Amino acid sequence: MIRTPYLLFLGDAPDQLAAKVAQGIKDWRPENAVGQYRMQGCGADLGLADMDLAEARAAGAKTLVVGVANRGGVISPEWKKVLVAALEEGFDLASGLHNLLREEPDLVAVAEATGRALHDVRVPEVDYPIATGRKRTGRRCLAVGTDCSVGKMYTALAMEREMRARGMKATFRATGQTGILITGGGVPLDAVVADFMAGAVEWLTPDNDADHWDLIEGQGSLFHASYSGVTMALIHGGAPDALILADEPTRAHMRGLPDYAPPSLEALRDLVEPIARVVNPQARVVGISVNTQHMSEAEAAAHVAGVEDRMGLPATDPFRFGPGKLVDALADF
Amino acid sequence: MIRTPYLLFLGDAPDQLAAKVAQGIKDWRPENAVGQYRMQGCGADLGLADMDLAEARAAGAKTLVVGVANRGGVISPEWKKVLVAALEEGFDLASGLHNLLREEPDLVAVAEATGRALHDVRVPEVDYPIATGRKRTGRRCLAVGTDCSVGKMYTALAMEREMRARGMKATFRATGQTGILITGGGVPLDAVVADFMAGAVEWLTPDNDADHWDLIEGQGSLFHASYSGVTMALIHGGAPDALILADEPTRAHMRGLPDYAPPSLEALRDLVEPIARVVNPQARVVGISVNTQHMSEAEAAAHVAGVEDRMGLPATDPFRFGPGKLVDALADF
Numbered sequence: 001m002i003r004t005p006y007l008l009f010l011g012d013a014p015d016q017l018a019a020k021v022a023q024g025i026k027d028w029r030p031e032n033a034v035g036q037y038r039m040q041g042c043g044a045d046l047g048l049a050d051m052d053l054a055e056a057r058a059a060g061a062k063t064l065v066v067g068v069a070n071r072g073g074v075i076s077p078e079w080k081k082v083l084v085a086a087l088e089e090g091f092d093l094a095s096g097l098h099n100l101l102r103e104e105p106d107l108v109a110v111a112e113a114t115g116r117a118l119h120d121v122r123v124p125e126v127d128y129p130i131a132t133g134r135k136r137t138g139r140r141c142l143a144v145g146t147d148c149s150v151g152k153m154y155t156a157l158a159m160e161r162e163m164r165a166r167g168m169k170a171t172f173r174a175t176g177q178t179g180i181l182i183t184g185g186g187v188p189l190d191a192v193v194a195d196f197m198a199g200a201v202e203w204l205t206p207d208n209d210a211d212h213w214d215l216i217e218g219q220g221s222l223f224h225a226s227y228s229g230v231t232m233a234l235i236h237g238g239a240p241d242a243l244i245l246a247d248e249p250t251r252a253h254m255r256g257l258p259d260y261a262p263p264s265l266e267a268l269r270d271l272v273e274p275i276a277r278v279v280n281p282q283a284r285v286v287g288i289s290v291n292t293q294h295m296s297e298a299e300a301a302a303h304v305a306g307v308e309d310r311m312g313l314p315a316t317d318p319f320r321f322g323p324g325k326l327v328d329a330l331a332d333f
Numbered sequence: 334m335i336r337t338p339y340l341l342f343l344g345d346a347p348d349q350l351a352a353k354v355a356q357g358i359k360d361w362r363p364e365n366a367v368g369q370y371r372m373q374g375c376g377a378d379l380g381l382a383d384m385d386l387a388e389a390r391a392a393g394a395k396t397l398v399v400g401v402a403n404r405g406g407v408i409s410p411e412w413k414k415v416l417v418a419a420l421e422e423g424f425d426l427a428s429g430l431h432n433l434l435r436e437e438p439d440l441v442a443v444a445e446a447t448g449r450a451l452h453d454v455r456v457p458e459v460d461y462p463i464a465t466g467r468k469r470t471g472r473r474c475l476a477v478g479t480d481c482s483v484g485k486m487y488t489a490l491a492m493e494r495e496m497r498a499r500g501m502k503a504t505f506r507a508t509g510q511t512g513i514l515i516t517g518g519g520v521p522l523d524a525v526v527a528d529f530m531a532g533a534v535e536w537l538t539p540d541n542d543a544d545h546w547d548l549i550e551g552q553g554s555l556f557h558a559s560y561s562g563v564t565m566a567l568i569h570g571g572a573p574d575a576l577i578l579a580d581e582p583t584r585a586h587m588r589g590l591p592d593y594a595p596p597s598l599e600a601l602r603d604l605v606e607p608i609a610r611v612v613n614p615q616a617r618v619v620g621i622s623v624n625t626q627h628m629s630e631a632e633a634a635a636h637v638a639g640v641e642d643r644m645g646l647p648a649t650d651p652f653r654f655g656p657g658k659l660v661d662a663l664a665d666f
Contacts, residue, residue: 133558133590194530195523197562222565225466225612229530229566236558257466263611271607278596279558 002094002119002184005032006065007056007086008046011079012039013068019044021096021178022067028157028182034061039078044068053082053089063119065181066095073099083107087116094119096177121180122188124200131198131237133279138208141330142240143218143289144272146262148227148255150248151291151319152218153179155326158318160215162327169212173204175234179217189219189230197230201237213330216240222271223263224254232275239279242333243272244326245313248291249303265311286329288315335427335452335517338365339398340389340419341379344412345372346401352377354429354511355400361490361515367394372411377401386415386422396452398514399428406432416440420449427452429510454513455521457533464531464570466612471541474663475573476551476622477605479595481560481588483581484624484652485551486512488659491651493548495660502545506537508567512550522552522563530563534570546663549573555604556596557587565608572612575666576605577659578646581624582636598644619662621648 008022016023026033026046035051038044051059064086070079075097083093083101087110095101101118102108111118119125141159143152156172157179163170172179174186187200205214216238220227245265254260263271269285276283288307292300300320307315314325341355349356359366359379368384371377384392397419403412408430416426416434420443428434434451435441444451452458474492476485489505490512496503505512507519520533538547549571553560578598587593596604602618609616621640625633633653640648647658 130589131559133587133593135592190526190528192527193523194525194527194563194566195560197527198559222608223611225569225572226464226531227528228569228611229562229564230527231562232555232565233527233562236561239558254466256463259468260466260611267607274600274604275555278556278561278593 003062004184005034006063007061008036008067009064010038010042010044011068012041013044015043019068025182034059063092063094084110087114092117096121121177128196128200131202136207138212140214140240141242142216142238143244143246145221145246147221150246152246155289155318156215158323162323173214173216175217197233198237236279242286244287246289250294287326290317292317336395337517338367339396340394341369341400343371343375343377344401345374346377348376352401358515367392396425396427417443420447425450429454454510461529461533464535469540471545473547473573474575475549475571476577476579478554478579480554483579485579488622488651489548491656495656506547506549508550530566531570569612575619577620579622583627620659623650625650
């Protein structure tokens with residue numbers, strides 16, 4: 001686990017989009033975001049207090065999180081100065097960059113000398129077990145997509161927030177680097193060795209109270225040729241009771257696969273239910289999350305209503321219309 | 334690729350079963366098996382010429398293959414003497430042991446000094462790409478099992494032999510350590526990082542002649558909670574035209590999962606076809622391979638006939654009755 005709360009490092013982010021990881025932390029775990037650290041020329045602003053390292057330490061921050069993409073895939077000398085100073089100030093460092101912190105000899109040396117931790121959340125830090133398929137206590141919900149990057153993480157985080165607001169027991173379980181940085185822990189599933197994928201998801205979603213819901217972050221798609229094995233392991237390791245179908249209806253082809261059309265929601269439902277029932281016979285699709293970001297308000301409302309009608313299941317865009325209907329479905333499960 | 338042919342190291346194998354990797358090489362690639370090296374107390378015998386290192390070199394052997402399991406998971410001092418001498422004699426070493434050759438400092442030092450290679454076939458030696466889903470030329474066949482360890486590798490190797498005997502173009506593509514040692518190359522799929530699994534299988538089965546068949550070694554099972562993600566990646570990376578269902582009908586539960594009953598052949602067929610058609614719309618099940626090792630001859634014949642009748646597909650036990658019917662199905666595809 002990464003120690004919280006965080007100082008969010010925005011560096012010299014050229015614009016707001018480059019700081020989307022930091023934005024995600026601030027949006028979903030504001031209690032983890034003590035302040036922001038911006039360098040000269042930074043074009044992003046999260047609306048948090050600007051702090052230097054000493055101020056952030058005084059305010060209680062324990063980890064400096066690199067919440068920004070690095071230009072050219074390289075940790076620049078300007079960044080390096082701040083990261084080294086942060087270690088010396090007593091911060092751990094956490095990052096989801098491709099360019100790993102642990103591959104920088106100076107950061108490794110200073111971290112060792114100061115006794116601080118370097119967290120590269122792209123890389124597993126745990127020796128996961130082989131999955132056992134054993135039935136666990138508690139309930140689990142997983143969003144499965146018609147494609148990658150259709151809003152599965154957003155759906156799970158929005159549902160968690162709504163469930164907690166209603167007094168339900170719910171925990172978002174991160175399976176990707178952004179989710180891990182947001183919550184401070186999880187499994188970087190796409191970097192786990194094949195034989196241990198399902199076991200890693202079992203490890204992530206252990207026995208719990210009978211009325212507790214794990215909201216497992218989805219990955220990939222059963223219909224995505226590059227990543228479907230990851231999705232499969234997530235379903236069989238997670239053993240969800242409730243499945244949510246996630247769709248982005250304006251997409252012309254599968255992400256990164258120009259020759260592949262996205263499947264229909266019907267095809268996804270018909271494939272995922274028998275797969276999920278291999279490990280959990282009561283698994284069923286309980287709702288649909290539609291990402292309507294490329295539609296007008298009127299188009300979005302009409303589309304969502306049409307999906308509900310066609311599929312006979314509650315549907316919503318959790319960003320635009322809130323996740324209430326999906327939470328209702330879990331409450332009624 | 335591992336340089337062939339081999340000297341097969343049987344060490345101090347207590348019995349024939351402990352040398353089953355060496356047996357597989359001798360059975361399926363006899364042209365790769367120049368001789369056997371047995372230490373004092375060896376209880377296994379492949380019926381090959383016993384050779385010392387110099388004799389095997391003179392006979393053309395280029396790699397010493399550890400074809401035996403090591404007791405206690407440790408490379409003993411007695412083994413070590415032979416392995417070091419083999420490097421000095423000019424052999425490469427290849428092994429599928431959990432205890433990696435590359436983790437033995439003395440072997441690494443001698444290999445570097447002599448310029449020889451250490452092949453640990455459990456560990457990928459290639460940086461595999463992300464799968465593209467691009468349609469490749471040539472034909473592909475994959476056996477998918479109701480469970481793990483039901484005879485998928487045997488089926489593919491037996492089909493390859495029969496196809497070559499008939500003058501068909503066929504290549505067995507190894508995806509596990511035994512298959513890699515038998516053929517000298519392949520992908521240790523269970524050790525590949527999640528994001529690259531399907532890409533590794535695409536890499537293994539590239540464009541080929543229109544009338545060439547890749548016989549891809551199957552792994553795991555879509556119904557096995559621990560390994561189904563590996564199977565999924567194999568189907569979407571391999572993009573098979575022809576699927577063979579593989580079954581061991583006397584098994585009481587899934588291997589290693591006492592609470593899971595194996596699926597019916599109908600359930601496997603109904604799940605695998607839509608999955609395979611995501612990447613290859615013409616994919617279909619063309620036959621069934623039944624492992625009847627725990628049945629009498631009469632029971633086996635009756636069972637196979639019953640499966641054919643029930644499923645409306647050619648069925649055989651390739652070990653007991655030969656793979657001819659399955660090869661006929663590919664010839665007619």
